[in-house]
Amino acid sequence: MSQQPALHIRDLHVTVGEKEILKGVDLVIQAGEKHALMGPNGSGKSTLSYALMGHPNYKITQGEVLFQGENLLEMGPDERARKGLFLAFQYPMVIPGVKVFQFLRNMLKARRGRDVSVKEFRKELNEKMSLLDMKQEFVRRYLNEGFSGGEKKRHEILQMALLEPSLCLLDETDSGLDIDALRIVCDGINAVAAKNTDMGMLIITHYQRMLNYIEPDFVHILFEGKIVKSGTKELALELEAHGYELIENEFRQPAQV
Amino acid sequence: MATVNDALNEKRTQRDKTLSELNDIDRDYKYGFHDPEDKYVFKSGKGLTEEIVRKISAMKNEPEWMLDFRLRALKLFNDKPMPQWGSEMLNDIDFNNIHYYVRSSEKQERNWDDVPEDIRKTFDRLGIPEAEQKFLAGVTAQYESEVVYHSIREDLEKLGVIFTDMDSGLREYPEIVKKYMGTVIPSGDNKFSALNTAVWSGGSFIYVPKGVKVEIPLQAYFRINTENMGQFERTLIIADEGSSVHYIEGCTAPTYSTDSLHSAVVELIAMDGAKIRYTTIQNWSNNVYNLVTKRAIAHANATVEWVDGNLGSKLTMKYPAVWLKGEGARGEILSIAWAGKGQHQDAGAKIMHLAPNTSSVVTSKSISKDGGRTSYRGLIKVLPGCHGVKSNVRCDALLMDAHSRSDTYPTMQIDEDNVRVEHEATVSKISDEQLFYLMSRGLSDEEARLMIVNGFIEEFTKELPMEYSVELNKLIQLEMEGSIG
Ligand SMILES: Nc1ncnc2c1ncn2[C@@H]1O[C@H](COP(=O)(O)OP(=O)(O)O)[C@@H](O)[C@H]1O
Ligand SMILES: [Mg+2]
Numbered sequence: 001m002s003q004q005p006a007l008h009i010r011d012l013h014v015t016v017g018e019k020e021i022l023k024g025v026d027l028v029i030q031a032g033e034k035h036a037l038m039g040p041n042g043s044g045k046s047t048l049s050y051a052l053m054g055h056p057n058y059k060i061t062q063g064e065v066l067f068q069g070e071n072l073l074e075m076g077p078d079e080r081a082r083k084g085l086f087l088a089f090q091y092p093m094v095i096p097g098v099k100v101f102q103f104l105r106n107m108l109k110a111r112r113g114r115d116v117s118v119k120e121f122r123k124e125l126n127e128k129m130s131l132l133d134m135k136q137e138f139v140r141r142y143l144n145e146g147f148s149g150g151e152k153k154r155h156e157i158l159q160m161a162l163l164e165p166s167l168c169l170l171d172e173t174d175s176g177l178d179i180d181a182l183r184i185v186c187d188g189i190n191a192v193a194a195k196n197t198d199m200g201m202l203i204i205t206h207y208q209r210m211l212n213y214i215e216p217d218f219v220h221i222l223f224e225g226k227i228v229k230s231g232t233k234e235l236a237l238e239l240e241a242h243g244y245e246l247i248e249n250e251f252r253q254p255a256q257v
Numbered sequence: 258m259a260t261v262n263d264a265l266n267e268k269r270t271q272r273d274k275t276l277s278e279l280n281d282i283d284r285d286y287k288y289g290f291h292d293p294e295d296k297y298v299f300k301s302g303k304g305l306t307e308e309i310v311r312k313i314s315a316m317k318n319e320p321e322w323m324l325d326f327r328l329r330a331l332k333l334f335n336d337k338p339m340p341q342w343g344s345e346m347l348n349d350i351d352f353n354n355i356h357y358y359v360r361s362s363e364k365q366e367r368n369w370d371d372v373p374e375d376i377r378k379t380f381d382r383l384g385i386p387e388a389e390q391k392f393l394a395g396v397t398a399q400y401e402s403e404v405v406y407h408s409i410r411e412d413l414e415k416l417g418v419i420f421t422d423m424d425s426g427l428r429e430y431p432e433i434v435k436k437y438m439g440t441v442i443p444s445g446d447n448k449f450s451a452l453n454t455a456v457w458s459g460g461s462f463i464y465v466p467k468g469v470k471v472e473i474p475l476q477a478y479f480r481i482n483t484e485n486m487g488q489f490e491r492t493l494i495i496a497d498e499g500s501s502v503h504y505i506e507g508c509t510a511p512t513y514s515t516d517s518l519h520s521a522v523v524e525l526i527a528m529d530g531a532k533i534r535y536t537t538i539q540n541w542s543n544n545v546y547n548l549v550t551k552r553a554i555a556h557a558n559a560t561v562e563w564v565d566g567n568l569g570s571k572l573t574m575k576y577p578a579v580w581l582k583g584e585g586a587r588g589e590i591l592s593i594a595w596a597g598k599g600q601h602q603d604a605g606a607k608i609m610h611l612a613p614n615t616s617s618v619v620t621s622k623s624i625s626k627d628g629g630r631t632s633y634r635g636l637i638k639v640l641p642g643c644h645g646v647k648s649n650v651r652c653d654a655l656l657m658d659a660h661s662r663s664d665t666y667p668t669m670q671i672d673e674d675n676v677r678v679e680h681e682a683t684v685s686k687i688s689d690e691q692l693f694y695l696m697s698r699g700l701s702d703e704e705a706r707l708m709i710v711n712g713f714i715e716e717f718t719k720e721l722p723m724e725y726s727v728e729l730n731k732l733i734q735l736e737m738e739g740s741i742g
Binding site: 053054055056057076077078080081082087089092093095096097098099102103106107110111142143159163 | 688689690691693694695696697698699700701702704705708709711712713714715716
C-alpha cells in the first residue's frame with residue numbers, strides 16, 4: 001500500500017448552477033480511517049459527495065483533490081469508481097427495466113476489469129446478501145424501482161460490499177432505516193471494513209445514531225459550505241446534546257450587504 | 258411428447274447458459290456479410306407486368322384460381338394511388354426497378370445437411386442451426402424468394418399441425434388456402450397488399466387443429482440478398498378452436514447499396530378460444546422499404562398477440578391489427594422501433610373492438626438516434642353496442658439526441674359509452690442522473706447508455722425467446738456503437 005492518504009481535499013470550491021455551495025473544504029482521510037461528516041440540512045454534504053464522485057453538474061471552481069496520490073478531478077466518474085471510490089447515494093436512481101442482478105454483475109466486471117462468471121458472481125452475491133439479510137428474489141427486481149427507503153439503502157451497501165472500494169462516501173445511509181435495519185446495515189458496513197482494513201470512510205449523517213454502530217475516528221461539521229469544526233467522536237455526542245443551533249450561533253456569517 | 262420435453266429441458270439449460278452471456282459485451286458479432294450472388298436458378302427481369310405474374314404462377318404450377326387471384330390483385334395494385342400519408346419517402350420507390358421473383362434453389366430441403374453450404378454458412382453466422390437444434394419445432398428458412406430448407410418435427414405431424422411454406426401449403430392444402438387466403442386482408446386493402454397478392458412467394462402456412470397446444474415456438478428465418486430484389490412473403494396462420502401456437506419470424510439483412518422493397522402480408526385467424534402469438538424482429542439493411550400489412554381476426558374468447566420489433570430498414574410502415582370479432586376476445590400489440598440516421602419507423606397498432614367485452618393492450622416503445630425518426634400511428638375503434646370494452650394504449654419514446662424525432666398519431670373512434678379506454682404517451686431522453694448513477698459504479702458512458710436503452714425496451718425483450726433477446730441486445734449495441742466509432 002502506498003503511504004499516500006486515501007483522500008486529500010484542499011480548498012475545494014464547488015458551484016451548482018450559479019451558486020457556490022462549497023466554499024473551501026479541507027479534509028484528509030488516511031487509509032483505514034473512518035470520518036463522520038455532520039451538518040444541518042443544506043450545508044453541502046451531498047454536494048461534497050457528488051463533487052468527489054464527479055457529477056458533471058457540480059463544477060469545481062477552485063482547489064484540488066488527490067485520491068491515493070492521484071488527481072481525482074481529472075478522472076470521469078467511471079474511472080473514479082474503477083479505481084476504488086464509492087458513493088452510497090442518499091437518493092439512488094431508478095433505472096427502469098434494468099435487473100439488479102445484471103446491474104451488479106456488470107458493475108463488478110467494470111471494477112475488476114475482467115469477466116466475472118455467473119457462477120463466481122452468484123457465490124459472492126449470496127454471501128454478501130446474507131450479510132445484509134437480503135432475500136434472493138431481490139436481484140430479480142428492477143433497479144431501485146418500487147424499492148422502499150430501507151431497500152434502497154441496503155442495496156447501496158450491497159454494492160459497497162461487492163465492490164470492496166478503497167474509499168467509501170456514505171451519504172445519509174441511515175435515513176429511511178428503522179432501528180433493526182440500521183443495525184443490520186451498519187453491521188454489514190463494519191464487516192466490509194473489517195475485511196478491508198485499508199478502506200477509508202466518510203460517513204455523512206445528520207444524526208448521532210449511526211455513529212453508535214460505526215465508531216468514527218474523526219468527526220467534522222460542515223456548515224454553509226465549510227468545515228467549521230473537527231474533533232473526535234465526542235463532538236458528535238456534543239452536537240446531539242445541543243443540536244445544530246450551537247453551531248449556527250457560533251458560525252453563522254453575518255448577512256452580506 | 259418426449260422430444261418436446263427434451264427440447265424444453267435443453268432450452269432451460271441453454272437459458273441458464275445464455276443468461277450469463279446476456280450482458281456480455283460481445284464485440285465479435287458481425288452482420289453485413291454477403292453471399293456470392295451468382296447462385297440463382299431463376300431471376301425475373303425488373304419491373305412488374307402481367308407476363309411476370311403469369312410466369313411466377315406458371316413456375317409454381319399453381320391452380321387457375323390462384324393465377325386469377327394474382328391477376329385481379331395486379332389490377333388493383335395498378336389502379337391504386339400511392340398512399341399520401343406516412344412518409345414522403347414512399348414516392349422514392351421505383352416499381353420498375355425491382356425484381357419481383359428470384360428463386361435460388363430448385364427443390365425443397367428436408368434436413369439441415371442438405372442445405373447448400375454457403376447458405377448454411379450464412380445461417381450459421383446468424384446462429385440458426387444451433388437454435389434450430391436446441392428448441393425449434395420446425396424451421397422454414399427462406400433464402401431469397403424461395404424456401405430452401407424446411408422441416409417439421411414428427412411430434413408436430415402427429416398432432417396434426419401443418420407447418421409449411423406457403424407455396425407447399427397451396428399445393429398440399431389448396432382447399433384451406435382457397436377458403437382463407439385474403440379473407441383477413443383483402444387484396445385491395447391497400448396498394449401494398451395488392452402488390453403482395455399479385456407476386457407473393459414464400460412465407461409460412463400454419464394450421465393448428467382444434468384443442469392442440471403447440472408448446473414450442475414455430476420459427477422461420479429469412480433474409481434478402483440481391484440488389485433491387487423484392488420480397489413478398491405471404492403468411493397465413495389458422496388456429497382452430499381452443500388451440501394455441503407461437504410463431505416467430507426474424508431477419509438480419511446484409512448491407513447492400515440499391516433500394517429494395519419488402520412487402521409482406523400476414524393473416525392470422527384465431528377461432529373461438531384459440532391463442533396466437535406472432536413474434537417478429539426485423540433488421541433490414543438501411544436501404545429497404547419495409548411495408549407490411551399484418552392483421553388478425555380474433556373470434557370469441559380468442560387471444561392474439563403481436564410482438565413486433567423493427568430495427569433497420571430505410572422506411573418501415575407497419576401497423577399490426579387485431580379485429581376483435583367475438584365476445585371476450587383479446588388483442589395485444591407490443592412493439593419496439595429503432596430509427597437511426599436516415600431511417601423512418603412509422604409503426605403502430607390498430608385494434609377494432611367489434612364485439613362486447615373485448616379487451617386490448619398496446620405498448621409501443623421507440624428509440625430515435627442520429628436524426629432518425631419514429632412515429633406511432635394507432636387506431637382504437639369501438640363499435641356502438643360493444644359495451645364492457647377495455648383498452649389500454651401506452652407509447653414511450655426515447656430520444657437519444659436533440660436532432661432525432663418522435664411523433665405520436667393516436668386515433669380513437671369510440672362509439673359506445675360503457676367502455677374504459679386509456680391512452681398514455683411519454684417522450685424522454687436519457688437523464689444525466691441515471692447516467693451518473695451507473696457511471697459511479699464504473700460503467701463507461703457507452704455501457705451506461707446501453708444499459709439504460711436495454712432497460713427501456715426490456716418489456717419487449719422479456720417476451721422474446723432467450724436467443725432472440727440476446728441477439729436484440731447485441732443489435733442495439735451495434736446501433737449504439739455506430740455513432741461512437
Ligand atoms: N442539483 C442542484 N441544483 C441546485 N441546487 C442544489 C443542487 N444540489 C444542491 N443544491 C443546493 O446546494 C445546497 C446544499 O445542498 P446539499 O449538498 O444537498 O446539502 P446537504 O446534503 O448537506 O443537505 C442547498 O442549498 C441545495 O439547495
Ligand atoms: Mg444530503
